[in-house]
Amino acid sequence: MxxxxxxxxxxxxxxxxxxxxxxxxxxxxxxxxxxxxxxxxxxxxxxxxxxxxxxxxxxxxxxxxxxxxxxxxxxxxxxxxxxxxxxxxxxxxxxxxxxxxxxxxxxxxxxxxxxxxxxxxxxxxxxxxxxxxxxxxxxxxxxxxxxxxxxxxxxxxxxxxxxxxxxxxxxxxxxxxxxxxxxxxxxxxxxxxxxxxxxxxxxxxxxxxxxxxSKSPLTLKIGKEAFYAQAEMGLAEAYEYAARVMVENMMARDAEEGIGAFIEKRQPQWRGE
The missing domain is CATH 3.90.226.10 (2-enoyl-CoA Hydratase; Chain A, domain 1)
Known part of the structure; x- marks a missing residue:
């Protein structure tokens, strides 16, 4: 309801x-x-x-x-x-x-x-x-x-x-x-x-x-924040920042689950962490 x-x-x-x-x-x-x-x-x-x-x-x-x-x-x-x-x-x-x-x-x-x-x-x-x-x-x-x-x-x-x-x-x-x-x-x-x-x-x-x-809520949060942050930076700074964000994102359980689900051809189960 x-x-x-x-x-x-x-x-x-x-x-x-x-x-x-x-x-x-x-x-x-x-x-x-x-x-x-x-x-x-x-x-x-x-x-x-x-x-x-x-x-x-x-x-x-x-x-x-x-x-x-x-x-x-x-x-x-x-x-x-x-x-x-x-x-x-x-x-x-x-x-x-x-x-x-x-x-x-x-x-x-x-x-x-x-x-x-x-x-x-x-x-x-x-x-x-x-x-x-x-x-x-x-x-x-x-x-x-x-x-x-x-x-x-x-x-x-x-x-x-x-x-x-x-x-x-x-x-x-x-x-x-x-x-x-x-x-x-x-x-x-x-x-x-x-x-x-x-x-x-x-x-x-x-x-x-x-x-x-339907996407990982954690991934959406990370991505939205990063989008607006990098838009205010110079090119080199933006790439350095985005690379750090990608590494941290890769460490998230949802990224591990999402990649695993893609490889295993199944639907991911998001945990928001």
């Missing part, structure tokens, strides 16, 4: 719905129509991710959203309200950006692979959220933009995730024009892995997730 829990801002409002089944934890942004990344939404999502780190039942995380908008980014009404503060909102803006940066890094540094399932519009920090995930599957009706430049607010923090996922000129095109791109353009840019019909999105994402969940 599937287990269901929820992150709530108050008893009356569920912001992030959580559903665990077959090793796949689905986290759903549940504050349509905008699914804005307010302080409360970001805290709820980060809390769910943090708990998943300690839950050995979780092999893969899927991040989705309710409604027609995946996420419109930061809650501009919430931020604007703080312009009435004595410091014109500076402290609140700093808190918002620090929490957002912490949330995005929590996804990248999470020991479980995170897959974005995008069936709507993802703009600004919402686009950043998609770019921060390890994989992304979009429906044909998904659209993406970093439109801050249109309102005098360059998408500087979304730029960090975007520029690490797409070619430099594609990133600059999105950041400088603020124009919306469709799902197939996002695929050609490298922002998403696959584009499917809306009715096939859930099935495609679950197939993806279950394929990954």
């Amino acid at each position: 599937a287990e269901v829990s929820a992150e709530t801002r108050s008893p009356a409002k569920t912001l992030v719905e959580s559903h665990l089944e077959g090793g796949v934890l689905t986290l759903t942004l549940a504050n349509p129509p905008a699914n804005a990344l307010s302080i409360a939404m970001m805290e709820a999502l980060k809390g769910a991710l943090d708990r998943a780190r300690e839950d050995e039942r979780v092999a893969v995380i899927v991040l989705g959203a309710a409604g027609k908008v995946f996420s419109a980014g930061h809650d501009l009404k919430e931020m604007t309200a703080h312009r009435a503060d004595a410091d014109r909102g500076r402290a609140f803006f700093a808190r918002t950006m620090a929490l957002c940066s912490s949330l995005m890094q929590a996804i990248v540094r999470h020991p479980r692979p995170v897959i974005a399932a995008v069936d709507g519009v993802a703009t600004a920090a919402g686009c950043q959220l998609v770019a921060s995930c390890d994989l992304a599957v979009a429906s044909e009706r998904a659209r993406f933009a970093t439109p801050g430049v249109n309102i005098g607010l360059f998408c500087s923090t979304p730029m960090v995730a975007l520029s690490r996922n797409v070619a430099r000129k594609h990133a600059m095109e999105m950041l400088l024009t603020g124009e919306m791109i469709d799902a197939h353009t996002a695929l050609s840019f490298g922002l998403v892995n696959r584009v499917v019909a809306p009715q096939a999105l859930n099935r495609t994402v679950m197939d993806f997730a279950q394929t990954i969940a």
Whole structure:
């Protein structure tokens, strides 16, 4: 039987719905129509991710959203309200950006692979959220933009995730024009892995997730951590680091079991060690 829990801002409002089944934890942004990344939404999502780190039942995380908008980014009404503060909102803006940066890094540094399932519009920090995930599957009706430049607010923090996922000129095109791109353009840019019909999105994402969940959890953790670490290094340093990781990985019981199973032509029995 599937287990269901929820992150709530108050008893009356569920912001992030959580559903665990077959090793796949689905986290759903549940504050349509905008699914804005307010302080409360970001805290709820980060809390769910943090708990998943300690839950050995979780092999893969899927991040989705309710409604027609995946996420419109930061809650501009919430931020604007703080312009009435004595410091014109500076402290609140700093808190918002620090929490957002912490949330995005929590996804990248999470020991479980995170897959974005995008069936709507993802703009600004919402686009950043998609770019921060390890994989992304979009429906044909998904659209993406970093439109801050249109309102005098360059998408500087979304730029960090975007520029690490797409070619430099594609990133600059999105950041400088603020124009919306469709799902197939996002695929050609490298922002998403696959584009499917809306009715096939859930099935495609679950197939993806279950394929990954069938692998050794230890190997996935080692590999994800190493991928992002080496990407920040020079070539020689990256090879030295990756070689050390390979040696340590070879010493793991799961590697011994996996290689043995391959040689013996049988299914491996993962122990996560």
